[in-house]
Amino acid sequence: MALRLLGAVIAGGKGRRFGADKALALHDGKPLIEHAVTALGPQVDAMVLCGRDWNAMERVDDRPEPGLGPMGGINAALHLAAERGFDAVITVPVDVLPLPADLRAMLAGAGAAAFADQHLIAFWPVESLATVEDYIAGGGRRIVGALDLIGARRVTDPPGLVNINRPQDMNRFST
Template structure:
């Protein structure tokens, strides 16, 4: 199974007050930590919603500024165009990223974590369905989870934290 890793990194970081992808945890920026954890789990990777270094990047689909679902849509279409089986999506603000995320989520149907919906596996064949879903005006990953019938995988005990405010950097891990 060939999987594209998609780092969803196009958020505005309003609650954080600055670009949280560049926030430092254990001497590394969040974006670099997510990248390092994702790379061994996928055959290729893209960053969605921004440009960063020389990494391949995608603009949200169908237009810029649509948040995580727009980034996921762009990644699904890219995976389909590249002949990949699916997309393993990760949010730039989830730390630490599980080293076995692919094993937990990848399969023949969509699957996401119960509490961290941006961490999910999405078969590339869903790209046209996500286009239709977004054309209806839907913009939330939760609405997409329901629409595509994604399974929810329990993430209790994984120690994941969502970095939304600077104080979240100091929380227990």
Template sequence: MRRLGVILAGGQSKRFGSDKAEALLNGKPLIEHVRGHLAIQCDAIVICGREYTGTKSIADRPSPGEGPLGGLNAALSHASKNGFDEVLSVACDNADLPEDIAEQLSPPPAYVALQPVIGLWPATMSGQLNQWMRIQDKRAMMAWIEESGARPVQLSRKTANINNPEDLTALENPNGI
């Protein structure tokens, strides 16, 4: 079973006030924490929505600026064309993922309840999502999730949802968020 990890990093970080992916957590950019978590669970990693040194970047599909769903669509297409069986999707600020998140989400399709950007998707859904995006104006993850039949999963522990600098500060605190 070959798994592709995708970091969805095309957001504008409006609530955060600066580039969230580059924000430091314990002296390291958030995106580096995410990449580290994916590296132990995935055979390869790509990033959607931005360029980042040391990680292959792929453009949203069908066009740039499509948000997390465009990134997921691009990752599923890349996965199906390159021999991957599934895609583990996360956001650039999911810096405290469980080391067994893919196992907790298996079998796909599944997503983390209340954090739908985090999900495990079979690469075979590539055509379905691409077609759905061609006929749908909505670019909301929850709309796709309903269409796909993905199931919500409660993780064994809560993961941080970093929307502002205060959330980041709380995560650095030993008590967490």
């Protein structure tokens, strides 16, 4: 039986280092958020956007409360996945491109998995929900801390990924 996967684009950041809403920054004429959604969509059974509204996509807000950073979005996506019968969530940030077309296959295997350097690109089994909730309740906010708790395998990042934190990072794409 094939796994049912919920894709979650983490897009609620404030863009302080970028100086603007980086999800809407243009690369090749399209906002970064569109690049993430377009790359992840074919690899999952359904998608949500964590922390923002965009193009009528379903939105989930940080759980249990706003201001928790990416862990709040991950927790919200895991809750939605559990409620709707998904097996796992694949998370991607809005600001790391280009996402591989074989991301699902790269993260497949036993249990949780995450890219070694870009930890927000990860596979979160629904069974990890209670551990993630406890981690957040205990003050945990670091993605790598949650991944360590759930025993996530680390997958080598593919070459060419660019993490966009500042406007000059937009120039690092090879086109």
